[in-house]
Amino acid sequence: MRVLTVDDSRTILAMLEHTLKDAGFEVLQAMDGQQGLDVLAQGNVDVVITDINMPVMNGIEFIKNVRAKGEHQSLPILILTTETSQEKRDQGRAAGGTGWIVKPFDPAKLVSVINRVVH
Amino acid sequence: MSELDEFKATYFDECSELLAELEEQFIAIQEGDHDSDRLNAVFRAIHSIKGGAGAFGFDKLVEFAHSFETMLDFVRDGRVEMSEEVISLCIRSNDLVADFVAAARDGVDLAPDFGAEELAAFKMHAGEDDDEPMEDFDIEFTPVMVQVTDESIVSEAKDDEELPDSFDSAPFQESVPETGEHWHIKLIPFSRLYERANDPLLLFRELPSLGDVQIKATLVDVPLLVDFDPFGVYCTWEITLTSDKASEEDIREVFEFVEGDCELLVERRSVPVEADLVGFAEEKDAEQALEPGEPAELLSQIADLAAEDDKGDETPQSSSDEENVVSFADLAAQIEPTPAPVVQSSAPGKETSSPSPAAQSPAPGKKSGSAPAKSTAIQTIRVDLEKVDRVVNMVGELVITQSMLTQQMDDRLRAQYQELVRGVEVLAQTTRGLQDAVMAIRAQPVKSVFSRMPRLVRELNAKTGKKIRLEMVGEHTEIDKTIIEQLSDPLTHMIRNSADHGVEQPEDRVAAGKSEEGVIQLSAEQAGGNIVIAVEDDGAGINRERVLKLAREKGIVTPDQQLSDEQIDELVFAPGFSTASAVSDISGRGVGMDVVISNIKKIGGSVHVRSSPGKGTRMQLRLPLTLAVLDVMLVEVAGVPYVIPLSSIVETLQCRRAEFGQGPSGRQVLQVRGEYVHVIDLATRFEMKTDVEAHERFVVLCEADGNTKVALMVDQIIGQQQVVIKSLEENFQRIDGIAGGTILGDGNVALIVDVQGLKSPTEQKSAA
Numbered sequence: 001m002r003v004l005t006v007d008d009s010r011t012i013l014a015m016l017e018h019t020l021k022d023a024g025f026e027v028l029q030a031m032d033g034q035q036g037l038d039v040l041a042q043g044n045v046d047v048v049i050t051d052i053n054m055p056v057m058n059g060i061e062f063i064k065n066v067r068a069k070g071e072h073q074s075l076p077i078l079i080l081t082t083e084t085s086q087e088k089r090d091q092g093r094a095a096g097g098t099g100w101i102v103k104p105f106d107p108a109k110l111v112s113v114i115n116r117v118v119h
Numbered sequence: 120m121s122e123l124d125e126f127k128a129t130y131f132d133e134c135s136e137l138l139a140e141l142e143e144q145f146i147a148i149q150e151g152d153h154d155s156d157r158l159n160a161v162f163r164a165i166h167s168i169k170g171g172a173g174a175f176g177f178d179k180l181v182e183f184a185h186s187f188e189t190m191l192d193f194v195r196d197g198r199v200e201m202s203e204e205v206i207s208l209c210i211r212s213n214d215l216v217a218d219f220v221a222a223a224r225d226g227v228d229l230a231p232d233f234g235a236e237e238l239a240a241f242k243m244h245a246g247e248d249d250d251e252p253m254e255d256f257d258i259e260f261t262p263v264m265v266q267v268t269d270e271s272i273v274s275e276a277k278d279d280e281e282l283p284d285s286f287d288s289a290p291f292q293e294s295v296p297e298t299g300e301h302w303h304i305k306l307i308p309f310s311r312l313y314e315r316a317n318d319p320l321l322l323f324r325e326l327p328s329l330g331d332v333q334i335k336a337t338l339v340d341v342p343l344l345v346d347f348d349p350f351g352v353y354c355t356w357e358i359t360l361t362s363d364k365a366s367e368e369d370i371r372e373v374f375e376f377v378e379g380d381c382e383l384l385v386e387r388r389s390v391p392v393e394a395d396l397v398g399f400a401e402e403k404d405a406e407q408a409l410e411p412g413e414p415a416e417l418l419s420q421i422a423d424l425a426a427e428d429d430k431g432d433e434t435p436q437s438s439s440d441e442e443n444v445v446s447f448a449d450l451a452a453q454i455e456p457t458p459a460p461v462v463q464s465s466a467p468g469k470e471t472s473s474p475s476p477a478a479q480s481p482a483p484g485k486k487s488g489s490a491p492a493k494s495t496a497i498q499t500i501r502v503d504l505e506k507v508d509r510v511v512n513m514v515g516e517l518v519i520t521q522s523m524l525t526q527q528m529d530d531r532l533r534a535q536y537q538e539l540v541r542g543v544e545v546l547a548q549t550t551r552g553l554q555d556a557v558m559a560i561r562a563q564p565v566k567s568v569f570s571r572m573p574r575l576v577r578e579l580n581a582k583t584g585k586k587i588r589l590e591m592v593g594e595h596t597e598i599d600k601t602i603i604e605q606l607s608d609p610l611t612h613m614i615r616n617s618a619d620h621g622v623e624q625p626e627d628r629v630a631a632g633k634s635e636e637g638v639i640q641l642s643a644e645q646a647g648g649n650i651v652i653a654v655e656d657d658g659a660g661i662n663r664e665r666v667l668k669l670a671r672e673k674g675i676v677t678p679d680q681q682l683s684d685e686q687i688d689e690l691v692f693a694p695g696f697s698t699a700s701a702v703s704d705i706s707g708r709g710v711g712m713d714v715v716i717s718n719i720k721k722i723g724g725s726v727h728v729r730s731s732p733g734k735g736t737r738m739q740l741r742l743p744l745t746l747a748v749l750d751v752m753l754v755e756v757a758g759v760p761y762v763i764p765l766s767s768i769v770e771t772l773q774c775r776r777a778e779f780g781q782g783p784s785g786r787q788v789l790q791v792r793g794e795y796v797h798v799i800d801l802a803t804r805f806e807m808k809t810d811v812e813a814h815e816r817f818v819v820l821c822e823a824d825g826n827t828k829v830a831l832m833v834d835q836i837i838g839q840q841q842v843v844i845k846s847l848e849e850n851f852q853r854i855d856g857i858a859g860g861t862i863l864g865d866g867n868v869a870l871i872v873d874v875q876g877l878k879s880p881t882e883q884k885s886a887a
Contacts, residue, residue: 008163008167009133009167009170009171010129010132010133010501011126011129011130011133011167011170011171011174012167012170012171012174014125014126014129015126015174018122018126053162053163053166053167054163055159055160055163067314073314073316073349073350074313074316074349075316076316076317077316093315093379096314096315096316097315098315098316098317098376099317099375099376100376103170103173103174104170104173104174112325115321115324115325116321116322116324116325116373116376117316117317117318117321117376118321119318119321
């Protein structure tokens with residue numbers, strides 16, 4: 001199972017990587033939406049976890065771009081956000097986000113949420 | 120280091136980068152560049168700092184960053200104006216964020232009201248924010264091993280094989296326990312649920328953690344495969360959950376991702392579950408409830424269709440088609456255990472027709488297994504400096520071994536083993552290349568230290584009332600990281616000094632016919648094997664009369680000592696020297712410019728100062744490119760090898776051609792092109808006896824402090840080479856006049872002469 005993590009914070013990327021690797025996932029990383037698209041173009045990714053606030057290409061644009069491509073229409077995308085307010089989350093979902101993870105995340109919860117969207 | 124500590128280290132590392140970035144952005148904003156990109160970058164940086172802080176439970180930092188961020192958000196969308204006041208609040212707050220970060224890093228408790236003023240200001244601008252409850256940041260990140268017990272969830276490959284078994288497992292058991300509450304859940308998806316890549320099956324999978332589950336699927340108008348819309352709604356579900364712990368909230372949480380994308384009904388039922396299932400059966404006609412035999416029929420129908428039209432599965436849509444079909448087909452199989460054998464009986468069909476749903480059960484895990492592992496998109500990696508240092512050291516050893524090999528190559532060997540010689544030559548070349556490459560890893564642009572200076576100048580402007588502009592040149596010049604770390608203090612001192620003593624007050628500048636605004640130029644460039652960093656101002660220059668007077672008063676210079684202009688200029692670096700008549704807030708802090716010299720010397724560099732009265736002063740640091748490897752000249756004194764850093768050597772000459780004389784204090788001096796230079800005989804200095812005749816010996820003319828030269832007498836000059844510096848302090852103890860040790864190509868140990876240290880003030884006094 002390959003998880004693409006997209007976040008401009010290395011701390012968050014490192015934490016995700018640690019948690020996900022422990023849970024037996026393979027982890028790919030990108031630091032903005034554009035890099036995320038590049039990674040997706042390279043190969044198989046089973047689930048994406050993306051931040052919203054990022055330079056170059058933000059998470060919303062990233063999700064829209066992913067969904068615009070035929071082959072990724074069924075790719076689960078989780079939005080990683082500190083925003084507990086509904087707004088950001090709704091924007092992400094409107095763009096095609098599958099679900100969300102609230103930062104800071106609880107490792108066990110993170111894995112269960114991923115399992116909620118991935119085969 | 121625990122994992123958590125490692126994350127923290129990453130976080131603080133990142134914070135210092137973010138803070139530097141913030142600094143840079145705020146400077147640009149202050150200078151009038153209110154580009155929205157800058158604001159966004161600032162916002163993101165604060166946001167990232169907050170995010171990480173939340174993960175580690177740095178509550179005070181989170182609180183402050185959160186309010187800061189909220190205000191920035193208001194500024195970003197124009198609700199708060201980017202006024203001078205707001206900018207200055209931002210810059211101040213940026214410092215406070217840095218303080219909060221530092222406090223978190225060092226585990227220091229700040230005063231409870233630390234930053235209270237700014238917090239109040241944020242709230243004044245952005246109002247009390249209540250849209251993001253703070254308790255959300257209370258969850259601390261504690262890395263744990265996550266044991267995923269339900270293997271069918273994580274491993275898709277296994278899932279395939281174990282699917283039949285899972286029919287018998289708890290979630291689908293036929294007997295419903297008597298205890299617990301019964302929940303009736305009904306889910307009718309909208310097509311946007313699928314468009315967002317959600318899959319009800321996956322959500323149902325989570326329900327068994329709450330209690331016992333029975334799921335009933337109802338197919339609605341399933342079209343032929345050709346008309347099948349991957350996001351179409353062809354199935355609705357009714358679930359009976361029997362649980363003694365689940366609340367409605369728990370159940371709704373499972374479905375939180377699809378809320379709004381489906382019709383979801385969750386109700387508590389007092390009626391036994393069995394009655395419910397009967398109820399479903401009664402609705403069967405209206406909703407075309409699934410008959411035990413139907414899924415099999417349907418599946419074989421689909422398989423047949425697919426077999427007829429093989430091309431169908433090559434269209435771009437096919438993968439999602441299949442997945443969708445599989446989801447419901449799997450599910451259909453799961454609803455009633457009885458059809459399972461039927462599904463299996465259609466296996467022959469699968470083999471001949473690839474699109475058969477059961478066979479096509481997509482296993483992402485498998486897919487990735489067969490795909491070549493692609494590297495991540497990040498183009499840089501972070502490596503512990505210690506690891507790089509290890510590589511640097513080993514490469515250093517390699518260089519030595521290589522030069523040892525080369526040394527062993529005498530003419531006889533060269534003639535006899537040409538192939539071997541060629542090999543060694545290639546080895547030498549590669550080693551050189553390797554060394555350069557390794558050094559480049561540690562090299563960093565000086566920008567990281569330069570970027571701290573604009574702020575300093577800004578502060579100095581505010582304190583002195585002067586108008587000074589800082590110009591930076593060559594920020595991208597690269598230099599060893601360990602050297603960069605040592606540069607901050609000296610540069611700060613030098614710039615303070617220029618601002619305080621160099622650049623004049625605006626009115627004095629105008630009176631002198633200069634522009635009101637003074638300029639300090641900070642530049643870096645590579646010059647040969649050195650990096651030259653200069654701080655140059657267009658101020659009044661060094662007041663030599665005053666400097667000399669002060670130096671005499673303080674006893675740094677004897678009354679009868681005659682000094683050249685250059686020597687007087689260099690006096691500003693003398694220990695305990697400070698020209699400011701009143702100790703100023705800025706540079707006169709008790710420590711003078713001698714700090715600069717001692718710091719720079721420590722890293723093998725030198726300091727020069729040039730001043731033209733009325734025009735300005737240039738202070739220049741000459742630094743080695745790296746600290747690990749040194750280009751040296753190998754000499755011999757009393758039969759013992761010594762090495763002298765090549766960077767400090769001006770020239771060498773034979774004693775028989777040198778002109779010696781007596782200095783005023785009776786010391787031996789060397790006259791070189793009209794200049795008198797103190798002579799230090801290394802044999803005497805290191806208390807050894809040499810048998811070499813005086814006129815057979817050599818003089819190595821070196822540059823010691825700044826512009827002062829010193830002539831070292833040695834017995835013999837052997838040659839030049841590169842050596843790896845080994846610390847004497849670490850392995851033995853500090854020795855005056857020796858900078859370290861090294862191992863030579865032939866395995867012998869040679870001491871590195873500390874040219875500056877040889878001519879230390881104590882040495883001068885004791886010699887005099």
